[in-house]
Amino acid sequence: xxxxxxxxxxxxxxxxxxxxxxxxxxxxxxxxxxxxxxxxxxxxxxxxxxxxxxxxxxxxxxxxxxxxxxxxxxxxxxxxxxxxxxxxxxxxxxxxxxxxxxxxxxxxxxxxxxxxxxxxxxxxxxxxxxxxxxxxxxxxxxxxxxxxxxxxxxxxxxxxxxxxxxxxxxxxxxxxxxxxxxxxxxx
Numbered sequence: 001x002x003x004x005x006x007x008x009x010x011x012x013x014x015x016x017x018x019x020x021x022x023x024x025x026x027x028x029x030x031x032x033x034x035x036x037x038x039x040x041x042x043x044x045x046x047x048x049x050x051x052x053x054x055x056x057x058x059x060x061x062x063x064x065x066x067x068x069x070x071x072x073x074x075x076x077x078x079x080x081x082x083x084x085x086x087x088x089x090x091x092x093x094x095x096x097x098x099x100x101x102x103x104x105x106x107x108x109x110x111x112x113x114x115x116x117x118x119x120x121x122x123x124x125x126x127x128x129x130x131x132x133x134x135x136x137x138x139x140x141x142x143x144x145x146x147x148x149x150x151x152x153x154x155x156x157x158x159x160x161x162x163x164x165x166x167x168x169x170x171x172x173x174x175x176x177x178x179x180x181x182x183x184x185x186x187x
Contacts, residue, residue, distance in 0.1 A: 012099055019098030023090030031086060032079035036066055038147045082146035084158050089139035093132045100128035138174035141165075 010018075043058055060066035070078050104124035109117065142161050145154075155161035165173050 010102075012102065015098040015102045016095040019094030019096070020091045021094075022098075023092075023094030024087060026094075027083070027087050027090035031083050034086065035070075035079050035081055035147055036060075036063065038144060039066065039070070042148050082143040085139045085142040085146060085161075089136045089143060092139065093136045096135045097128045097132035100131050101125060104128060141174055141176075 039060055043060055060069060101124050104127055105120055108120040108124060142158060142165075145165070146158070146161055149155060155164060169176075
């Protein structure tokens with residue numbers, strides 16, 4: 001992704017396919033780390049056990065220990081929980097970002113002098129990232145909810161999660177901003 005140069009033989013479809021492929025390969029590779037990251041983020045216990053305050057010991061205390069616990073309790077497939085919405089997120093993000101970036105750099109480069117090209121790339125990159133993030137927000141919500149659920153499962157699969165969220169919370173739920181309340185619960 002280098003922006004519009006005028007001599008490119010690639011079409012918008014080529015950029016979209018390149019973005020989709022890059023997103024798919026990336027997601028398949030980092031999915032286990034993403035699951036671990038979400039598990040650590042959702043863990044409410046402190047890492048240090050404080051006997052004076054009778055705090056609970058955290059379930060996940062380190063990377064290798066967390067991998068062992070997940071493998072023992074849930075099996076290897078747990079590292080790919082939420083993988084389908086994660087793949088959709090990465091593929092759509094890559095497609096939208098690559099295509100939007102190329103379109104914007106082409107549009108803005110037609111009007112910009114050579115010395116303004118770095119600014120064109122900066123603006124194009126920022127806007128294309130924002131557009132792509134907006135487009136994939138529903139997939140991110142679905143992925144996070146699927147990865148974070150414990151047993152018993154609330155959502156059986158991607159379709160069930162989508163339908164349940166839509167029926168219970170409405171379409172706006174896919175773009176809802178989560179805020180911490182005073183009692184520590186998310187709303």
